[in-house]
Amino acid sequence: MSLMRIASSKCVRPLTACAAILSASLFAGTTADAGQADDTLNAAFTKEVENVDLYYTTAREGLILSHSVWDGLTYRDPVSGKYVGNLATAWRWIDDTTLEFDLRKGVKFHNGEPFDADDVVATVNYVVDPKNGVKAPQNVNWMKSAEKVDPYKVRIHLVAPFPAALEFLSSVVPIYPNEYYAKVGPSGMATHPVGTGPYKVESVEPGRHFVLKKNEDHFKGPKADATIGTVDIRTIPEVNTQLAELATGGLDLIWGVPTDQAEMLQAQGGFQVMNKETMRVGYITMDAAKRTGDTPMANKKVREAINYAIDRKGIVDALIKGSAQVIDSACSPIQFGCDQDVKTYDYDPEKAKALLQEAGYGDGFSVEFYAYRDRSAAEALMNNLSAVGIQPHLNYLQYAALADKVRQDGIPVGFMTWGSNSIADVSAILPEFFGGGGQDQARDKEVMEAIETGDTSIDEEVRKESYGKALKRIADEAYWVPLWTYGTNYAMSEETDFEPTSDEIVRFFDVKWK
Amino acid sequence: MLRFVVGKIVMAALVALTVSIISFSLLHLSGDPAVAMAGENANDAAIQAIRETYGFDRPLIVQYGDWLFSALRGDFGESYYFRMPVTQIIADRLQITMLLGLLSITFALVLSIPLGVAAALRPNSLVDRAALFVSVVGQAIPSFWFGLILIVVFAIDLRLLPASGAKSWTGFVLPTIVLGYYATPAIMRLTRTGMLDVLSADYVRTARAKGLPARKVIFKHALRNAIIPVVSLAAVQMGFMLGGSVVVESVFALHGAGYLAWESISRNDLPTMQALVLIFSMFYIAFTVLADILNAWLDPRLRVA
Numbered sequence: 001m002s003l004m005r006i007a008s009s010k011c012v013r014p015l016t017a018c019a020a021i022l023s024a025s026l027f028a029g030t031t032a033d034a035g036q037a038d039d040t041l042n043a044a045f046t047k048e049v050e051n052v053d054l055y056y057t058t059a060r061e062g063l064i065l066s067h068s069v070w071d072g073l074t075y076r077d078p079v080s081g082k083y084v085g086n087l088a089t090a091w092r093w094i095d096d097t098t099l100e101f102d103l104r105k106g107v108k109f110h111n112g113e114p115f116d117a118d119d120v121v122a123t124v125n126y127v128v129d130p131k132n133g134v135k136a137p138q139n140v141n142w143m144k145s146a147e148k149v150d151p152y153k154v155r156i157h158l159v160a161p162f163p164a165a166l167e168f169l170s171s172v173v174p175i176y177p178n179e180y181y182a183k184v185g186p187s188g189m190a191t192h193p194v195g196t197g198p199y200k201v202e203s204v205e206p207g208r209h210f211v212l213k214k215n216e217d218h219f220k221g222p223k224a225d226a227t228i229g230t231v232d233i234r235t236i237p238e239v240n241t242q243l244a245e246l247a248t249g250g251l252d253l254i255w256g257v258p259t260d261q262a263e264m265l266q267a268q269g270g271f272q273v274m275n276k277e278t279m280r281v282g283y284i285t286m287d288a289a290k291r292t293g294d295t296p297m298a299n300k301k302v303r304e305a306i307n308y309a310i311d312r313k314g315i316v317d318a319l320i321k322g323s324a325q326v327i328d329s330a331c332s333p334i335q336f337g338c339d340q341d342v343k344t345y346d347y348d349p350e351k352a353k354a355l356l357q358e359a360g361y362g363d364g365f366s367v368e369f370y371a372y373r374d375r376s377a378a379e380a381l382m383n384n385l386s387a388v389g390i391q392p393h394l395n396y397l398q399y400a401a402l403a404d405k406v407r408q409d410g411i412p413v414g415f416m417t418w419g420s421n422s423i424a425d426v427s428a429i430l431p432e433f434f435g436g437g438g439q440d441q442a443r444d445k446e447v448m449e450a451i452e453t454g455d456t457s458i459d460e461e462v463r464k465e466s467y468g469k470a471l472k473r474i475a476d477e478a479y480w481v482p483l484w485t486y487g488t489n490y491a492m493s494e495e496t497d498f499e500p501t502s503d504e505i506v507r508f509f510d511v512k513w514k
Numbered sequence: 515m516l517r518f519v520v521g522k523i524v525m526a527a528l529v530a531l532t533v534s535i536i537s538f539s540l541l542h543l544s545g546d547p548a549v550a551m552a553g554e555n556a557n558d559a560a561i562q563a564i565r566e567t568y569g570f571d572r573p574l575i576v577q578y579g580d581w582l583f584s585a586l587r588g589d590f591g592e593s594y595y596f597r598m599p600v601t602q603i604i605a606d607r608l609q610i611t612m613l614l615g616l617l618s619i620t621f622a623l624v625l626s627i628p629l630g631v632a633a634a635l636r637p638n639s640l641v642d643r644a645a646l647f648v649s650v651v652g653q654a655i656p657s658f659w660f661g662l663i664l665i666v667v668f669a670i671d672l673r674l675l676p677a678s679g680a681k682s683w684t685g686f687v688l689p690t691i692v693l694g695y696y697a698t699p700a701i702m703r704l705t706r707t708g709m710l711d712v713l714s715a716d717y718v719r720t721a722r723a724k725g726l727p728a729r730k731v732i733f734k735h736a737l738r739n740a741i742i743p744v745v746s747l748a749a750v751q752m753g754f755m756l757g758g759s760v761v762v763e764s765v766f767a768l769h770g771a772g773y774l775a776w777e778s779i780s781r782n783d784l785p786t787m788q789a790l791v792l793i794f795s796m797f798y799i800a801f802t803v804l805a806d807i808l809n810a811w812l813d814p815r816l817r818v819a
Contacts, residue, residue, distance in 0.1 A: 048769075048777060050595045050596050050597070050781075051596065051597060056597055058552065130563070133567060135552075136552075136560065137559070137560045137563060138557050138559070138560055186597070187597070187598070190597070190598075206596055206598065206603070207596065207769070208769045234678075234679060234767065235767065235769065236678055236767040237764045237767065237773070237777075238658075238764050238765050238767070240662050240665075240765070241662075241665065241677055241678045241765055241766065241767055244662075244665045244666070244669055244670055244677040244678070245677050245678060247670050248669055248670055248673065248676075248677055250676065250677060250678070250679075398780070400546065400549045400782060401546075401549075403549050404546040404549045407549070407558060407561070432557055437557060437558045438558045439558075
């Protein structure tokens with residue numbers, strides 16, 4: 001979480017009164033009429049996205065722009081979760097590390113350049129080259145190279161078997177026009193982007209303002225043609241200001257609205273407010289591997305006790321709200337391979353006390369507790385721990401500092417969250433936290449092996465089984481307290497017709513006027 | 515006088531250098547820049563790669579020397595975040611902040627000097643109390659709250675002004691009021707005190723005794739003298755506004771240099787932060803030095819280097 005957000009929530013918290021005034025005032029006059037009249041959808045980003053070029057941003061806003069402006073070889077239907085052809089029409093595994101694609105004919109980039117195998121080969125070979133410094137190398141470094149078979153057939157060679165290939169190709173590997181990219185380079189692409197998607201970019205003011213225009217020559221593929229003529233996106237960091245703009249018709253669609261404000265908007269009427277579940281999950285990590293020295297967390301009974309001590313449902317109902325739900329498995333239930341058949345720990349403080357007694361901590365102990373967001377939830381979790389005799393001492397850090405600490409030295413106990421980059425596959429979460437890397441606080445060989453098997457097989461059944469094995473052991477050993485999923489709130493004017501998806505990607509081509 | 519001016523400028527340069535050293539060290543102590551740059555979904559390998567690419571694994575003193583040498587040649591490097599030259603990004607955003615700062619200080623002066631004069635003319639009267647109230651409120655209201663209240667009234671209820679953005683001049687009205695109002699109390703109080711002093715001075719009594727009209731005495735004889743310290747204060751306030759407009763820029767989505775600085779901190783965009791800290795401190799130092807020189811020129815007793 002950004003410092004800005006921490007600071008602004010600090011400023012704005014005592015300001016519930018102000019939010020109340022703001023909302024009382026929304027009541028007074030609501031005539032959202034700006035958008036439809038001039039066929040312009042006005043939307044807002046909260047964060048300044050650094051680059052329109054997805055290869056050079058890690059922001060979700062980049063993913064959102066990329067989905068409307070560019071296309072990947074494949075596409076994941078956000079509703080069914082199935083992979084369908086996009087710039088490719090068919091594909092096949094030649095062997096464990098070679099994927100072959102038949103490319104779609106007759107597709108044109110926004111600048112008129114025709115799409116063919118050369119574009120795919122140039123894009124892939126450019127982004128996999130480490131010296132080009134792609135900002136999220138994990139998105140592309142599973143590919144070794146691309147090879148042209150004929151003008152409409154390419155092969156992508158993988159570094160090692162990578163089962164999530166289609167997922168990555170669908171979301172984070174947009175294809176660029178080779179001739180244009182060779183001419184203008186990344187800086188040219190950042191200011192004058194050219195893709196094949198349903199929208200073309202009319203103007204970019206870096207970080208601040210983006211204007212998209214409907215692409216009239218959009219090919220008939222899995223993405224719908226855009227129906228709204230113009231999409232005008234401004235960056236407005238303050239949520240209260242976004243709400244004011246929504247109220248005055250300056251904006252038609254916003255997302256990431258805090259739950260208390262979403263509830264007020266909903267109560268007033270005049271807007272559509274929706275909460276949609278996302279892939280982000282909250283969890284408590286515990287130092288089972290003794291990375292911080294000799295700690296009670298290394299004792300399985302203590303970890304189990306902590307699992308029983310947490311009233312997850314109570315916290316979800318009182319604080320997290322929306323479409324959030326309690327989870328038992330260490331992943332998002334939406335993700336492929338997220339086995340739900342694992343040991344569960346229902347809220348039972350008495351059992352927790354008994355387990356602590358058994359473990360030799362009948363008098364309790366004190367522990368450093370780390371968190372970086374949702375301070376109220378963090379405090380509720382700490383109350384749950386105190387209730388069974390564990391005295392937590394809160395260390396509230398900026399995300400970068402906390403993640404750094406976990407990677408370097410580990411932390412005894414921490415409340416954190418993970419969004420899996422919206423990748424609907426457990427390979428976006430399990431290897432990161434249980435694969436033996438910096439964020440792995442369990443370092444369990446058995447779990448690591450099972451994950452490795454799942455990560456390197458392209459057989460769906462084998463993957464399901466081995467990830468299931470890992471998840472069962474994680475629950476049995478109580479390495480985490482899986483907490484809850486997060487929902488996100490969308491607010492839009494009454495004439496805006498949009499159905500949010502669980503990958504948190506706003507597809508502007510799926511937005512219509514009512 | 516020349517020795518005084520040169521001394522002040524050398525001193526200012528040393529202050530700027532010290533500021534840059536302190537801020538450089540603090541920025542590097544606040545967390546691993548590689549982790550922040552890689553983003554929330556990055557894994558260990560990605561972070562290590564970034565650490566090597568940007569040279570974060572080198573000793574801090576080497577990194578500082580490197581930066582200072584380029585900065586002296588006017589090259590602040592490339593923003594880690596935007597991957598564009600820092601100079602280009604800052605030039606773009608500084609315009610908004612400078613415009614906002616100038617408008618705000620003008621607003622503050624136009625509001626507070628007449629208030630201060632009015633208060634001084636009738637000390638402890640109703641006018642004085644009212645002026646005091648206006649200025650205390652200005653100091654006490656948090657600017658983000660005041661900003662939101664203005665949005666509620668002028669954007670949502672009355673539909674007179676836009677809630678955010680810098681598309682036209684109308685977008686600057688509310689932020690100017692919020693930022694300018696915050697500077698009002700100090701200027702108002704100083705004008706009032708200065709005027710009270712001057713109005714009881716002998717030469718003002720003489721001017722009155724000569725039979726000059728009250729208006730002429732107040733504006734030509736009294737205010738001209740009373741306003742000297744106000745000029746220095748306004749210069750300092752202007753320096754504050756350039757760096758301190760973060761909240762206002764954020765509430766009104768203006769994307770100026772103040773907001774850029776704030777965001778660059780959370781993004782650990784070191785080159786941008788370093789450049790901004792240097793530029794802000796230069797502005798601040800320049801305004802202060804100008805005020806010192808101006809005062810020394812007006813009053814020879816102050817020419818002590």
